[in-house]
Amino acid sequence: MTEKKGIPLSVVLSPANTHDIKLVTEIVDKIVIKRPKSLSRSKSKGRRRRRRQHLCLDKGYKSAEEEQKLIKRDYVLLIPIKKKRGEEEEDDKQIPKPTPDRKKYSPKRWVVERTNSWHNRFRKLFTRYEKKDDNYLGLVQFSCCMIIYRKLILG
DSSP: OTTTTOOOOOOOOTTTTTTTTTTTTHHTTTTTTTTOOSEOOEEEEEEEEEEEEEEOOOOOOOOHHHHHHHHHHEEEEEOOOOOOHHHHHHHHHHOOOOOOOSSSSSHHHHHHHHHHHHHHTSSSSOOOOOOOHHHHHHHHHHHHHHHHHHHHHHO
């Protein structure tokens, strides 16, 4: 899990055959940095109003059960709508084709993919040679520290 600039916030190790949707609540719960307070004062009446944080996810995270768990944790979910095979043809007729300057992928999702690419630059992480999970987790956490240092201190 990363923040909007690509700084890693949470890491969870799992076997390769585990789907990401099963780990999304665990990743959200293991965030290292505390979230800002979710209450803010409205300007007009002075009442406190709940302010929820946004969470951008892929289409693969579209699950009613997981969505309810994340909504209970005060997140606003930004998940693209899945189209079924029959609906694609009907929607294409109604919606005009996008302009050439429009990007195929969301820039918010691109930040996460860029951070994953930064992790792959570490030779020990690209191919896993460690047999113990704790050793590999330590290397992943060290790479997160290096990414944060390069992003915040070095610019």
